[in-house]
Amino acid sequence: xxxxxxxxxxxxxxxxxxxxxxxxxxxxxxxxxxxxxxxxxxxxxxxxxxxxxxxxxxxxxxxxxxxxxxxxxxxxxxxxxxxxxxxxxxxxxxxxxxxxxxxxxxxxxxxxxxxxxxxxxxxxxxxxxxxxxxxxxxxxxxxxxxxxxxxxxxxxxxxxxxxxxxxxxxxxxxxxxxxxxxxxxxxxxxxxxxxxxxxxxxxxxxxxxxxxxxxxxxxxxxxxxxxxxxxxxxxxxxxxxxxxxxxxxxxxxxxxxxxxxxxxxxxxxxxxxxxxxxxxxxxxxxxxxxxxxxxxxxxxxxxxxxxxxxxxxxxxxxxxxxxxxxxxxxxxxxxxxxxxxxxxxxxxxxxxxxxxxxxxxxxxxxxxxxxxxxxxxxxxxxxxxxxxxxxxxxxxxxxxxxxxxxxxxxxxxxxxxxxxxxxxxxxxxxxxxxxxxxxxxxxxxxxxxxxxxxxxxx
Amino acid sequence: xxxxxxxxxxxxxxxxxxxxxxxxxxxxxxxxxxxxxxxxxxxxxxxxxxxxxxxxxxxxxxxxxxxxxxxxxxxxxxxxxxxxxxxxxxxxxxxxxxxxxxxxxxxxxxxxxxxxxxxxxxxxxxxxxxxxxxxxxxxxxxxxxxxxxxxxxxxxxxxxxxxxxxxxxxxxxxxxxxxxxxxxxxxxxxxxxxxxxxxxxxxxxxxxxxxxxxxxxxxxxxxxxxxxxxxxxxxxxxxxxxxxxxxxxxxxxxxxxxxxxxxxxxxxxxxxxxxxxxxxxxxxxxxxxxxxxxxxxxxxxxxxxxxxxxxxxxxxxxxxxxxxxxxxxxxxxxxxxxxxxxxxxxxxxxxxxxxxxxxxxxxxxxxxxxxxxxxxxxxxxxxxxxxxxxxxxxxxxxxxxxxxxxxxxxxxxxxxxxxxxxxxxxxxxxxxxxxxxxxxxxxxxxxxxxxxxxxxxx
Numbered sequence: 001x002x003x004x005x006x007x008x009x010x011x012x013x014x015x016x017x018x019x020x021x022x023x024x025x026x027x028x029x030x031x032x033x034x035x036x037x038x039x040x041x042x043x044x045x046x047x048x049x050x051x052x053x054x055x056x057x058x059x060x061x062x063x064x065x066x067x068x069x070x071x072x073x074x075x076x077x078x079x080x081x082x083x084x085x086x087x088x089x090x091x092x093x094x095x096x097x098x099x100x101x102x103x104x105x106x107x108x109x110x111x112x113x114x115x116x117x118x119x120x121x122x123x124x125x126x127x128x129x130x131x132x133x134x135x136x137x138x139x140x141x142x143x144x145x146x147x148x149x150x151x152x153x154x155x156x157x158x159x160x161x162x163x164x165x166x167x168x169x170x171x172x173x174x175x176x177x178x179x180x181x182x183x184x185x186x187x188x189x190x191x192x193x194x195x196x197x198x199x200x201x202x203x204x205x206x207x208x209x210x211x212x213x214x215x216x217x218x219x220x221x222x223x224x225x226x227x228x229x230x231x232x233x234x235x236x237x238x239x240x241x242x243x244x245x246x247x248x249x250x251x252x253x254x255x256x257x258x259x260x261x262x263x264x265x266x267x268x269x270x271x272x273x274x275x276x277x278x279x280x281x282x283x284x285x286x287x288x289x290x291x292x293x294x295x296x297x298x299x300x301x302x303x304x305x306x307x308x309x310x311x312x313x314x315x316x317x318x319x320x321x322x323x324x325x326x327x328x329x330x331x332x333x334x335x336x337x338x339x340x341x342x343x344x345x346x347x348x349x350x351x352x353x354x355x356x357x358x359x360x361x362x363x364x365x366x367x368x369x370x371x372x373x374x375x376x377x378x379x380x381x382x383x384x385x386x387x388x389x390x391x392x393x394x395x396x397x398x399x400x401x402x403x404x405x406x407x408x409x410x411x412x413x414x415x416x417x418x419x420x421x422x423x424x425x426x427x428x429x430x431x432x433x434x435x436x437x438x439x440x441x442x443x444x445x446x447x448x449x450x451x452x453x454x455x456x457x458x
Numbered sequence: 459x460x461x462x463x464x465x466x467x468x469x470x471x472x473x474x475x476x477x478x479x480x481x482x483x484x485x486x487x488x489x490x491x492x493x494x495x496x497x498x499x500x501x502x503x504x505x506x507x508x509x510x511x512x513x514x515x516x517x518x519x520x521x522x523x524x525x526x527x528x529x530x531x532x533x534x535x536x537x538x539x540x541x542x543x544x545x546x547x548x549x550x551x552x553x554x555x556x557x558x559x560x561x562x563x564x565x566x567x568x569x570x571x572x573x574x575x576x577x578x579x580x581x582x583x584x585x586x587x588x589x590x591x592x593x594x595x596x597x598x599x600x601x602x603x604x605x606x607x608x609x610x611x612x613x614x615x616x617x618x619x620x621x622x623x624x625x626x627x628x629x630x631x632x633x634x635x636x637x638x639x640x641x642x643x644x645x646x647x648x649x650x651x652x653x654x655x656x657x658x659x660x661x662x663x664x665x666x667x668x669x670x671x672x673x674x675x676x677x678x679x680x681x682x683x684x685x686x687x688x689x690x691x692x693x694x695x696x697x698x699x700x701x702x703x704x705x706x707x708x709x710x711x712x713x714x715x716x717x718x719x720x721x722x723x724x725x726x727x728x729x730x731x732x733x734x735x736x737x738x739x740x741x742x743x744x745x746x747x748x749x750x751x752x753x754x755x756x757x758x759x760x761x762x763x764x765x766x767x768x769x770x771x772x773x774x775x776x777x778x779x780x781x782x783x784x785x786x787x788x789x790x791x792x793x794x795x796x797x798x799x800x801x802x803x804x805x806x807x808x809x810x811x812x813x814x815x816x817x818x819x820x821x822x823x824x825x826x827x828x829x830x831x832x833x834x835x836x837x838x839x840x841x842x843x844x845x846x847x848x849x850x851x852x853x854x855x856x857x858x859x860x861x862x863x864x865x866x867x868x869x870x871x872x873x874x875x876x877x878x879x880x881x882x883x884x885x886x887x888x889x890x891x892x893x894x895x896x897x898x899x900x901x902x903x904x905x906x907x908x909x910x911x912x913x914x915x916x
Contacts (some may be wrong), residue, residue, distance in 0.1 A: 032774035089776055115829075153775040162721045179645030200677065204775040212737040214553075217888045218788045219658065219859035221760040223733075223742035223751055228763035229697065234557030239687065241812070275681075280671040285680035289881075293681055302679040305686035306778050312786055316490035317611040317662040317821040318547055319788055320764050320888050330777050354699070363775040366840055401677035415883075430675045430778050 001451040003387075005135040008286030010445055017127050018105075020047075021416070021441075024119045025103040025112040031086035031153045037065040040085045044068045044122070044147055051130055053145070056442030058165070060157035065149030067161055069168065072129075073139030078171055079377075079455060080144050080180040080415060082408055083122040084151035088430045092328065110436045116436045117429035118183045121421045122147065124441055125181075128448035140456025144168065144177065146408070151183070154204045154364025155404040162407045169412045176413030179377030179455070180266035181448075183403065185421025187440060188394055189271040193385045193447070195378065196276070196419035197453060198370035199405045200298070203342040204306075206361040209325045215311070218319040228310040231325035234355040238329075238346075241302045243285050247345040248352070250301070252338040257299050257397075264373065264397040271296045271425070278426065297400050302332040328363075333346030339365030369405035370398050375416030376458040384451035388443055420447060459911040461845075463593040468585070468903055472616050475585050476563075478505075479899075482577045483570040484560040489544035489611045495523040498543045502526045502580070502605055509588055511603070516617035516623070523607030525619055527626065530587075531597030537631055537835075537913060538638040538873060540866055541580040542609035545572030546888045553890035560654070567604075567893045574894045575887040576641045582723045582899055583639075586906035602626065602635065604866070607643070612662045612822025613862040620865045627870045634871030638833030639906075641861065643879025645898060646852060647729040651843045651905070653836065654877035655765035656828035657858030657863045658756070661800040664819040665689065667783045673769070676777040687768030687784050689783035692813040696787075696804075697761045701743050705803040706810070710761070711795040716853075722831065722855040728752045729883070736884065756857050760790040767834030786821075790860060797823030822891040827863035828856050832869065833874030834916040842878070846901055878905060 008016070029040035041057055045068050049055045053070035060067060065086065090100035090113040098104035100113035112121075132139065148158050162169060170176060180436040187193055209230040216224050239245050257265055272293060276282070283289070288296050310325030312318035331342050344361055350358050372378075373395070399419065409417050422444030428434045468475070472698055503526050507513045508897035511528035518525060523544065548558035548571040556562035558571035606616050620627060628634060645651055667688040674682050697703050715723055730751060734740065742746070746754050768783030770776035778902075789800050793908065801820055808816050830836075831853070843851040857877065867875050880902030886892045 032770075032772055032776055034773075077870055088778075089770065089772055091770075091772065154777075202777070204777070214738055214886070215889050216737065216860065218760075218762045218764055219790060219857070221753070221762040221788070221790065222755045222758050222858065224737060225739060225743050226762060228766060232693045232763060232766075233699050235690045241691050266724075269650060275703070279669065279674065280683060281669070281683060285683050288681060297678070297680045300680050302676075304676045304679040304684060304777060304779055305769065305770030306676055306691060307780070308686060308690075308766045308783070309770050309771040312490075312547065312549075313765050313767040313771075314490055314547055314549065317786065317788070318490055318764060318888070319662070320546075320613075321659070321762055322765070325766070328775065330679070331773075332677060332679065399677070400680065401675065421606070426674070430776070431673050451712065 186423030644881030
């Protein structure tokens with residue numbers, strides 16, 4: 001490739017590309033509430049069509065936010081790219097230093113909901129492909145780009161969509177695609193880019209407790225059942241204070257890392273002191289530290305209360321006894337532990353402990369995935385990072401985060417996946433004041449441009 | 459008294475009095491949020507001054523909603539009336555069939571937040587006194603009327619106010635007042651009026667758990683502490699599933715009813731089947747029933763979760779790990795169990811169970827009170843009800859609800875208290891669709907008018 005021409009294009013178009021980036025962030029697209037989803041899908045589709053992609057906006061089952069599917073390029077080699085155009089809710093708004101959907105640049109950073117997760121990597125790849133097409137000519141292989149709109153709510157309709165479009169997700173001769181570039185990726189605390197090859201699974205449920213017909217005056221609490229107490233008692237049985245999940249047989253599905261996995265795990269970046277300082281904690285849960293903390297983070301399942309809603313939540317005292325209480329629970333899954341096992345174990349656990357009245361509502365989930373670290377796409381990604389950064393990337397076996405990687409890897413014939421992106425550890429994704437470092441965004445576009453060159457040569 | 463003239467006055471002024479009533483309800487006055495408090499105090503003060511009362515709007519400590527103090531009448535006998543002009547929050551708004559602050563009449567009922575609790579009894583007494591003054595002449599004794607603005611948030615500043623105005627709350631010669639008519643009162647399911655002579659105490663606190671500096675992505679849950687879990691674990695130690703409160707020594711402060719108390723308790727109305735039907739439950743907590751349920755309701759303390767707030771509470775899934783979680787807890791107190799004992803026991807309990815990090819914020823509280831059922835004001839009240847209804851009222855030793863009765867009874871020399879009012883069991887106070895039966899309001903005004911006559915004669 002003519003790297004100088006590519007690089008010059010990005011520099012000369014800097015201001016326009018930043019405005020384009022901001023346009024993506026300005027459009028709210030909150031899958032949890034449905035806000036702006038159709039509008040956002042249309043923006044993505046228009047932008048890709050403008051680059052020459054053959055774009056389809058494809059409904060999901062039940063008419064939830066559609067999948068944007070885009071194809072460009074020719075050749076025997078086929079690359080899948082996975083991104084999502086939905087973002088996390090921006091609440092609590094009052095903790096944002098600038099409005100979440102008005103992207104704002106301060107001190108070399110751009111702030112906004114979704115500015116990294118996942119509009120950042122989506123936009124950087126669009127910009128890199130634009131620069132490639134303008135300065136290098138056609139793509140040296142075929143890109144198949146899947147951009148969904150429900151990743152932040154656990155992709156409830158993606159797997160069924162994949163099942164329906166399995167032919168698109170294979171080559172014309174039926175063999176698996178040559179690789180997949182995943183939605184995220186990024187830098188370590190010390191500024192080294194890192195490549196990631198897997199994700200933990202997730203199972204996200206709501207629990208509902210209902211007791212009396214309507215909220216009662218709390219003076220009746222000596223004889224009337226309280227939904228908040230039912231929920232608290234039920235929750236307290238799920239995990240004990242030593243952080244051990246109490247579902248029967250749960251840990252039978254948890255395996256230790258293999259020797260090959262351990263080799264990567266031991267070397268991969270884990271910046272314990274920096275994390276503790278940022279979180280303002282003296283120790284991790286259970287007091288775990290060092291490599292034990294790494295193994296815990298990547299190879300142990302979790303059971304997280306992500307929210308509880310019940311009764312009076314305003315200022316001051318309201319003497320009310322709640323008739324309804326609900327909690328959102330986020331289970332992170334290790335290999336062999338599937339969402340189906342979680343829901344089944346959870347139901348049996350609640351029943352066994354006398355909580356037959358507690359309703360479980362499954363909001364979404366996916367299995368964990370650890371992809372092949374020896375695949376050619378891994379070498380192409382390493383080469384790309386080294387050519388831009390002058391130094392090899394770190395290798396991270398898997399992310400503690402989750403995503404529908406199983407559906408787009410093992411499920412479609414074992415497509416090797418690489419997370420190649422430009423996030424940084426303090427980006428506050430999912431929190432107020434989400435931001436990117438502009439410098440990393442510039443590098444991210446260059447990584448992807450050089451990756452196109454490298455992947456074209458494998 | 460000339461009852462016919464009194465009665466005719468109420469009939470002839472019906473429409474104006476209903477409009478006056480609505481004006482009280484239209485003004486929001488939510489102590490929990492501070493909405494409309496000053497405006498409401500001004501409405502009350504203006505209305506009483508219009509009847510000839512000598513009115514003072516007296517600040518509480520720290521400039522919280524003021525106490526309205528009004529005096530009218532002469533004579534050696536002095537009656538205290540206690541009401542409050544604040545109301546409970548109206549949330550959740552979407553469950554109201556008509557807007558909470560637009561009083562609406564349907565099917566012989568008037569709906570609105572505070573239409574009973576406590577603007578109903580306040581307004582009925584104002585209307586009765588107006589009718590008395592217009593048809594009977596001056597009051598036969600002195601009324602001292604205390605109307606506070608923080609009852610629904612546990613009257614955090616009333617006791618100190620009482621301490622500062624103890625001279626107003628005694629006769630000029632220093633002896634105790636002759637009786638007190640309490641804010642509420644009402645009817646049984648079967649339509650009998652009942653008189654009540656006491657209240658349970660209350661202690662209302664907020665618990666706060668804080669762990670990390672800011673909400674984190676839930677993928678980090680294997681190593682980062684979660685405030686929601688801290689709170690759930692702490693809460694679950696406070697009361698077990700058999701409904702036994704677990705604070706050390708707590709039940710040492712709980713006494714059985716005395717034989718004299720039992721005599722009233724056994725006879726007092728307790729409409730178990732009606733309550734269960736309305737709440738849509740098959741049984742009370744612990745399976746208690748009959749007289750055991752009565753003793754439990756009136757002579758056992760409670761520990762009620764009135765609300766929990768943490769993490770994501772919107773629609774769908776947000777993969778967040780809360781840095782902060784809080785719960786509102788409402789303890790109802792029996793004789794000998796004071797708010798100070800609760801806060802102290804709670805702190806010791808949390809510390810003992812390893813929850814030194816959980817902060818306790820006291821929002822308010824008062825002791826229980828059971829007043830003298832043999833006092834002359836009790837006989838005057840019974841006579842008043844019988845003259846209007848043609849049948850004696852039921853006697854209820856105490857209400858399971860709470861109020862600052864100790865401060866206005868035992869604390870000021872043992873003033874005997876009677877709850878004489880017109881609420882009905884399905885009034886949904888503190889819930890959406892709070893309402894009164896207009897027929898009971900008409901009777902309530904007449905009770906109070908005849909009570910003035912009877913109390914003047916004791």
